[in-house]
Amino acid sequence: MPDIVLSNVQKSYGGGSPNAVSDLDLHIHDGEFMCLLGPSGCGKTTTLRMIAGLENLTDGEIHVGERVIDSPARGAFVGPEKRGMGLVFQSYALWPHLTIERNTDFGLRLRKVPKAEREARVEKVMKALDIEKYRHRYPSQLSGGQQQRVALARMLAVNPGVLLLDEPLSNLDARLRLEMRAELKRIHAEFRTTIVFVTHDQWEAMTLATSIAVMSEGRLQQLGTPNDIYDRPANRFVAEFVGSPPINILEAATTHALDRAASHWLAGRLGESAGVGSVGFRPEALQIARSEAAVPGGSFRHAAEVTGILPTGGSWIIELKVDGRALFATTTESPALRGGERVWVHVRPTAVHVFDAAGLRLAEADDVLARAA
Amino acid sequence: MASSDALLTPAPVGGARWRYRLRLALREPTTVIAILMAALFAYLIVLPILSILADAATVQFGDERRTGGGTGGFTSYYLYRAFVSPVAYDLFWEPLLNTLKVAFGAITISLAVGGVLAWLIARTDMFGRRWFATALIVPYMLPAWTFALAWNTLFKNRTVGGQPGWFEAIGLTPPDWLAYGQVPITIILALHYTPFVILLFGSALRRFDSQLEDSARILGASGWVVAAQVILPLMRPALLSAVLLIFAKCLGEFGVPYVLGLPVKFDVLATSLYRSIGSRQTGVAGVLAGAIMLIGVLAIMVDAYLAREARRFVTVGSKGSMNRLSRLKGLRWPATGFAGVVFMLSVGMPLLTLALSTVMHQPGSFALSNFTLDYWIGQDLPTVAMRTGILFSPDLWQAAFNTITIVGIASICSGILGVLTGYVVVRTTIRPLAIFLRQVTFMPYLVPGIAFAAAYLSLFAVQRGPIPGLYGTTLILVLALMADQMPYASRAGISAMMQLGKDPEEAAQIVGAGWFRRMTSIVIPIQKGSLVTGILLPFISGIKGLSLFVILAVPATDVLTTFSLRLVDYNYTQAANAVVLIIAGLAYGGTVLAQRLTRTNLAEGLGT
Numbered sequence: 001m002p003d004i005v006l007s008n009v010q011k012s013y014g015g016g017s018p019n020a021v022s023d024l025d026l027h028i029h030d031g032e033f034m035c036l037l038g039p040s041g042c043g044k045t046t047t048l049r050m051i052a053g054l055e056n057l058t059d060g061e062i063h064v065g066e067r068v069i070d071s072p073a074r075g076a077f078v079g080p081e082k083r084g085m086g087l088v089f090q091s092y093a094l095w096p097h098l099t100i101e102r103n104t105d106f107g108l109r110l111r112k113v114p115k116a117e118r119e120a121r122v123e124k125v126m127k128a129l130d131i132e133k134y135r136h137r138y139p140s141q142l143s144g145g146q147q148q149r150v151a152l153a154r155m156l157a158v159n160p161g162v163l164l165l166d167e168p169l170s171n172l173d174a175r176l177r178l179e180m181r182a183e184l185k186r187i188h189a190e191f192r193t194t195i196v197f198v199t200h201d202q203w204e205a206m207t208l209a210t211s212i213a214v215m216s217e218g219r220l221q222q223l224g225t226p227n228d229i230y231d232r233p234a235n236r237f238v239a240e241f242v243g244s245p246p247i248n249i250l251e252a253a254t255t256h257a258l259d260r261a262a263s264h265w266l267a268g269r270l271g272e273s274a275g276v277g278s279v280g281f282r283p284e285a286l287q288i289a290r291s292e293a294a295v296p297g298g299s300f301r302h303a304a305e306v307t308g309i310l311p312t313g314g315s316w317i318i319e320l321k322v323d324g325r326a327l328f329a330t331t332t333e334s335p336a337l338r339g340g341e342r343v344w345v346h347v348r349p350t351a352v353h354v355f356d357a358a359g360l361r362l363a364e365a366d367d368v369l370a371r372a373a
Numbered sequence: 374m375a376s377s378d379a380l381l382t383p384a385p386v387g388g389a390r391w392r393y394r395l396r397l398a399l400r401e402p403t404t405v406i407a408i409l410m411a412a413l414f415a416y417l418i419v420l421p422i423l424s425i426l427a428d429a430a431t432v433q434f435g436d437e438r439r440t441g442g443g444t445g446g447f448t449s450y451y452l453y454r455a456f457v458s459p460v461a462y463d464l465f466w467e468p469l470l471n472t473l474k475v476a477f478g479a480i481t482i483s484l485a486v487g488g489v490l491a492w493l494i495a496r497t498d499m500f501g502r503r504w505f506a507t508a509l510i511v512p513y514m515l516p517a518w519t520f521a522l523a524w525n526t527l528f529k530n531r532t533v534g535g536q537p538g539w540f541e542a543i544g545l546t547p548p549d550w551l552a553y554g555q556v557p558i559t560i561i562l563a564l565h566y567t568p569f570v571i572l573l574f575g576s577a578l579r580r581f582d583s584q585l586e587d588s589a590r591i592l593g594a595s596g597w598v599v600a601a602q603v604i605l606p607l608m609r610p611a612l613l614s615a616v617l618l619i620f621a622k623c624l625g626e627f628g629v630p631y632v633l634g635l636p637v638k639f640d641v642l643a644t645s646l647y648r649s650i651g652s653r654q655t656g657v658a659g660v661l662a663g664a665i666m667l668i669g670v671l672a673i674m675v676d677a678y679l680a681r682e683a684r685r686f687v688t689v690g691s692k693g694s695m696n697r698l699s700r701l702k703g704l705r706w707p708a709t710g711f712a713g714v715v716f717m718l719s720v721g722m723p724l725l726t727l728a729l730s731t732v733m734h735q736p737g738s739f740a741l742s743n744f745t746l747d748y749w750i751g752q753d754l755p756t757v758a759m760r761t762g763i764l765f766s767p768d769l770w771q772a773a774f775n776t777i778t779i780v781g782i783a784s785i786c787s788g789i790l791g792v793l794t795g796y797v798v799v800r801t802t803i804r805p806l807a808i809f810l811r812q813v814t815f816m817p818y819l820v821p822g823i824a825f826a827a828a829y830l831s832l833f834a835v836q837r838g839p840i841p842g843l844y845g846t847t848l849i850l851v852l853a854l855m856a857d858q859m860p861y862a863s864r865a866g867i868s869a870m871m872q873l874g875k876d877p878e879e880a881a882q883i884v885g886a887g888w889f890r891r892m893t894s895i896v897i898p899i900q901k902g903s904l905v906t907g908i909l910l911p912f913i914s915g916i917k918g919l920s921l922f923v924i925l926a927v928p929a930t931d932v933l934t935t936f937s938l939r940l941v942d943y944n945y946t947q948a949a950n951a952v953v954l955i956i957a958g959l960a961y962g963g964t965v966l967a968q969r970l971t972r973t974n975l976a977e978g979l980g981t
């Protein structure tokens with residue numbers, strides 16, 4: 001399928017409520033595995049449903065290649081049944097009155113595909129998803145994970161140009177979710193379809209996507225590869241939404257000793273007028289030393305007190321306090337620390353994210369800090 | 374310059390947007406169907422109500438001299454006559470007072486009896502709880518005036534001619550206050566609506582989160598304190614809701630006061646309205662119907678308001694519904710006895726009395742020679758009109774046939790319309806249309822059946838435009854019944870569609886199914902069950918319905934209920950009782966059958 005392009009898309013449900021989606025520009029390339037990531041209510045599902053044609057636009061345009069599929073200004077709208085897409089619902093939405101086989105071949109029968117070809121196609125997808133042994137059962141007789149596979153098979157059977165997935169793994173337990181993630185990656189490779197995947201789970205997005213679109217309050221916050229999103233968050237929202245435990249943020253404007261120290265440290269490198277609003281560093285970048293002497297030169301440093309050590313199985317979260325302000329560090333090596341111990345925390349310059357007063361990433365700072373290291 | 378600029382601006386931008394919206398609205402037939410249905414319901418529900426309200430304020434044919442205006446002109450004469458004039462007391466105020474007395478009496482008794490029974494069934498270790506849970510609901514499945522006829526069979530005295538009641542026959546003349554009027558009507562309505570309290574209150578008790586109770590217990594509260602300070606306050610919404618719904622139902626109750634009130638001129642609003650129609654006082658009938666509707670609307674509005682208020686503190690969706698049973702200990706047998714007595718009074722005695730009366734020549738005489746099957750299957754009887762047993766009477770079979778066809782067609786239509794309403798309300802993109810459909814189909818719920826029938830009479834009795842006069846036809850009964858059943862049908866349809874959600878249909882849309890394909894392959898097959906329920910439930914309630922038919926049916930379109938009422942009027946007691954037994958049997962059998970078919974507890978569905 002050609003690229004799907006959303007330009008300046010707006011969606012409002014009226015009644016004075018804020019726009020569900022505002023000024024959205026998104027280019028989904030052929031063969032891409034794109035995740036729409038964001039907290040609930042951020043407009044990601046609405047975006048997916050607009051691509052599918054289940055919601056119409058308030059303004060803007062969506063086209064697939066040269067074909068305009070939705071544009072209020074042009075008076076154009078192509079119904080969902082004519083878009084040739086596939087959509088897997090969060091609830092699976094299997095047809096309860098049809099067997100698994102009839103669920104799967106429903107779309108092919110609609111298209112009047114000859115019997116032999118239809119059966120071959122159904123056989124192929126069922127086999128790929130390992131559901132052929134349930135073909136004569138009804139959806140209610142299957143477990144959640146099996147229903148999920150049927151929902152996928154039903155859409156794959158018609159060979160859609162793009163597969164849209166609306167939080168398809170959120171109703172599965174942890175182990176099944178892991179399996180299905182691998183399955184989805186395999187399907188993406190095997191069927192070579194474009195996939196647009198909606199989720200609020202950052203790990204799901206990180207592990208699956210070739211690119212991630214982070215959304216908040218109806219707006220696109222950042223579009224990039226998983227590594228971009230994690231290592232170079234475009235703004236504070238992205239920095240704080242992605243990562244667990246969350247990124248440590250220090251505000252330039254407060255008078256707390258730690259924040260002042262960080263501002264001072266930055267000013268020494270960027271100059272006083274750099275317009276720094278806040279500084280962030282991820283927990284794994286926050287390192288701990290017994291004494292100041294052990295801190296490598298050039299790193300930001302401060303004295304702190306260990307207040308808690310939380311083992312998470314294979315890694316540890318260390319909770320620290322500086323004058324009552326909490327910081328989190330993570331480590332994969334058993335920390336030889338005790339609660340109440342006085343230590344030094346330090347961060348390499350390249351691991352520091354600098355944001356301006358509006359919360360946007362200060363790109364100049366990245367260059368300066370990289371050179372300083 | 375400015376004006377030429379405006380001309381040069383391409384119009385298509387605005388035009389295209391309108392085209393876009395129109396295309397979205399008409400892309401699928403949903404909207405067109407919604408508009409057609411809105412028009413249909415406006416005609417079948419709104420127009421009759423407006424028509425009878427208009428009757429109340431316009432000069433009716435034949436009243437020109439009294440009102441001092443030409444036919445069709447505006448007049449306040451009917452309002453004056455019903456509310457202020459010297460006859461106003463007989464026409465309106467006394468019936469209103471009687472209605473209120475009966476309703477509040479029935480509410481008090483049914484709350485006291487039903488509340489205790491609900492608690493015994495839901496939360497105690499009384500013997501036979503399961504059996505009582507079903508048995509005590511039976512009165513609600515039977516027509517209320519079954520009990521009125523049974524009462525008559527027992528207590529009828531010499532005040533009224535015809536065959537005396539059993540007590541009179543054995544020489545114990547019951548006083549008028551016991552035989553007719555307020556006392557028996559109140560008792561019968563109370564017994565009839567007790568199941569309602571058991572259902573509403575019982576289900577609230579069962580849903581009650583026992584963790585709330587446990588928390589109070591752990592803090593040291595005794596059983597009584599828990600009941601008074603935790604359980605009862607939380608039950609209040611369910612209780613109030615039962616009160617208001619029983620009130621609304623009493624308001625429209627016709628059969629019981631008709632059978633038991635008439636001999637002592639004890640009129641309630643429903644019978645007063647019936648009388649006005651019978652004596653062709655169309656204008657006054659309009660006023661009375663309007664008054665009944667107004668009271669009904671007020672009651673339902675108060676209920677809706679309270680329900681909204683209650684939602685603020687009601688806890689829902691907790692897991693702690695594994696309620697413990699209170700041990701009755703020494704009171705176990707007395708409690709069971711109490712439930713048994715209520716069952717005997719509300720089901721056993723009335724049905725037994727009716728059944729016995731149909732096989733006895735003389736009332737109250739239990740000599741073997743007095744028993745006969747003549748009233749069921751006799752031939753060449755020495756009576757004036759009913760010369761055969763009821764089962765050989767062609768009138769019965771004609772009435773049964775009418776009942777099945779009229780109620781059947783109406784139920785099928787309303788069931789289908791209900792599912793369609795549900796679909797359209799949930800799926801149309803035009804919200805005002807959905808809101809209108811939802812509300813208009815609910816309107817008959819606010820209008821007691823007898824007032825609704827009067828409204829139909831007012832609109833359809835004479836030719837209006839291209840629509841010929843429908844009075845006396847089967848069609849008017851079918852239409853009125855269908856409209857009257859729409860609240861239940863559309864609610865069932867809407868909730869079924871809500872429960873189904875959009876997803877299954879959208880999934881079909883995504884893989885390429887157009888509207889008709891989705892309807893035939895997805896929506897209707899999935900909704901089959903709720904469609905069957907949506908047809909069966911109204912069918913059962915239609916079979917035992919009286920108030921609509923009593924106004925709109927003529928002898929040629931007699932149904933079982935009006936047929937038996939006619940027999941009562943002609944003093945064919947045994948035959949009338951036999952017909953009522955047949956109706957009761959049909960209603961009960963139908964409920965049980967529907968329950969089997971849908972594997973649900975329909976008794977609970979009947980409560981709403």
